[in-house]
Amino acid sequence: MTIDLKTIKHIAKLSRISVSDEKAKKLAGDLNSIFDFIEKLNELKTEKITPLTSIAETTLKLRHDEIKSKNIREQIVKNSPEKNEDYFVVPKVIE
C-alpha cells in the first residue's frame, strides 16, 4: 500500500495540521515506511479474536456525581493565550 500526497493532505486536514507541499512529501515518505512495517500484522488471522479494549480487567468504579471543584473559573482561563474576563477569545467565526 502507498499513501499518496492527496491522502496526506486529507489526513493533515483531519488532524488540523497545516502542511506545505514539501512537508507533505516528507511525511508521505515517513508514513509509507512506517506502514510497510505495520503491514506485518496482516500475516495473522484474527477473525475469531476478541479485541482487547481494556488492559485493566476491572469494572469501572461508580462514584457519586458531586461537584468537587468550586470557583475555579479563574484557574481555567489562566493559561489561555487570549482571554476576555471569563471567556476564551478565538478568531471571529460569525460574520
Place this chain on the structure above:
Amino acid sequence: MSDITKQTLSDLVKNIKAKKLSSEEVTKDFIQRSEKSNKLNAYITEDFSNALQKAKKFDQKPDFNLKLPGIPIAVKDLFCTKDVMTTAGSKILNNFIPTYESTVTQNIWNEGGILLGKLNCDEFAMGSSNETSYFGNVQNPINENLVPGGSSGGSASAVCAQLTPITIGTDTGGSIRQPASFTGTVGLKPTYGSCSRYGIVAFASSLDQAGPMAQNVKDCALLQEIISTYDTKDSTSIDFKRSQYSQDLNKNIKGKKIGIPKEYRVDGMPKEIEDLWQKGIDYVKDCGAEIINISLPHTKYALPTYYIVAPAEASSNLARYDGVKYGFRAKGENLIDMYEKTRSEGFGAEVQRRIMIGTYVLSSGYYDAYYLKAQKVRKLIKNDFDEAYKKVDAILTPSTPSSAFKIGEKKDDPVSMYLNDIFTVPVNLAGLPGISIPAGHDSKGYPLGLQIIGKAFDEQNILNIAYAMEDKINFKNKISDWWIK
C-alpha cells in the same frame, strides 16, 4: 560531609534522620552539581531557589517520620506541578503553568520530597533518544556523543550524573527502562493502574505509566512504595493491596521459576547482548532460581501493534492542543487556520508524524483494518504472557537490542528508532510490570541492561529478583564528570 551527591537515597535519608546532614546541605549540593552540569541539558526548568527555601523550612521543623525527609528530587517534565512550568518537552506547552499537581508528584511531596526542577524529555514522551525535545537533546553522562535514551532521557541523565538522588519518569513503550539501560541506572515500569495518571500529560492512555528511576534497586523500591497509590481521580487506577516494596525487599529468590522467551533472540542482536543475557541467566541460577524456556509467539507483532495503538490514542489525546485554552497560539486568518497553524508550528516533526498515523488508522474506512486489528493482536500478545505465567513467576530478557547509540545516528529513520523498544513494548501492551537493571558493559564501556518482567501487580517479586541479581552483578557505572568544566 563530603560527596553528598554520591550517596544513595537510603543513605541520604539515614543521614538526615540521624541529623548528620540537613535538608539544606543536601539540597544545596544537588543544586550546585546541577548548576555545574548545564552541558548535559538535563533540566528544562530549574526551581532551585524555591527548593532551597523549602529545605530551610523543613530543617526548622523536621518530620523524620517521613519517607523522604527533606530530600530534593527533580522530576520528568511530563508531570504537572502546581505553579511550576510544565512543558512535556513541547513548544506548544512552552508557557503552561499548571494550577494543579499530579497525584504521583503530590505523593512525593507528602513524604517530604522537595522539587528541584523539571527534567528534559522527548516531546510528549514520543521518542527513544530525547532528540525530539523542543528544548534540545540531552547528553548521556556515560559519553559526550551518546543519547541518554528516551523518552525519560533527562531523568536518566540526571540520576546517572547524580544531579538528583532519584527521579520519576513515564513509560509508554519503554521510556523508563530503555534510558535506564543506556545510562546504567535502574528503572521500573509498574503494572498499568498502579500509579495514578492524574496530572500526567497524556500520550497513549492505555499504555502510559509513571515509575521510579534510581541508582539501585532499593531506592527504586522505596520510591515505588511512595508513588503507587489508588486514586479516584484516575478512573483506570486500580485498588489492589500494595506491598511496602522497600520494607518487603529481600534477596531470597530460591525456587522462583524464571522464563526465558526464545522469541527475544532477535535477528542481528549483538553477541554482547546475547552474552549478557546468558550471564543474567547464570546469576539467577546462582541465586537458586529455576530457568524455564518459554515461548511468547507474537513478540514480533508487538511493535507494529504499538505503532497503531499508541499513535491512535495520541491523536485523540493531542486534539486538545488548539491554541485556545492553554499553550502556544499562532496567528491565523480564521478559526480553522489558527488551529492548523498553531498545531503545525507548535508540535515537532515526530509528534506530527504520530498524530497523522493515528488520525489515519482511526479514519473512516481504515478503522477495522488497522485499529481493530491491532486491538486483536494486542489480545494475542497478552494471551502469550498469560500462558507463560502458568509456568513461570517472572521473565528475564535484555532491556534493549543495543547499548546507547550516537546523537543523530537514528534521528532521520523513524523505523530504526522504533526498533529500540522491541523488548520493552510488549510489556506495555500487556499492562505488566518490568524493571531494567544495569548488568554489564559492552566492549566500548557503555552500560547494558537486563529486564525482568512480572505478573500484573507482582512488582515485589521482580524487585526481589532484581535485588538478588544486583548483588551478584555488582555493577559500577563509569562516570568521569567530563561535562563539568
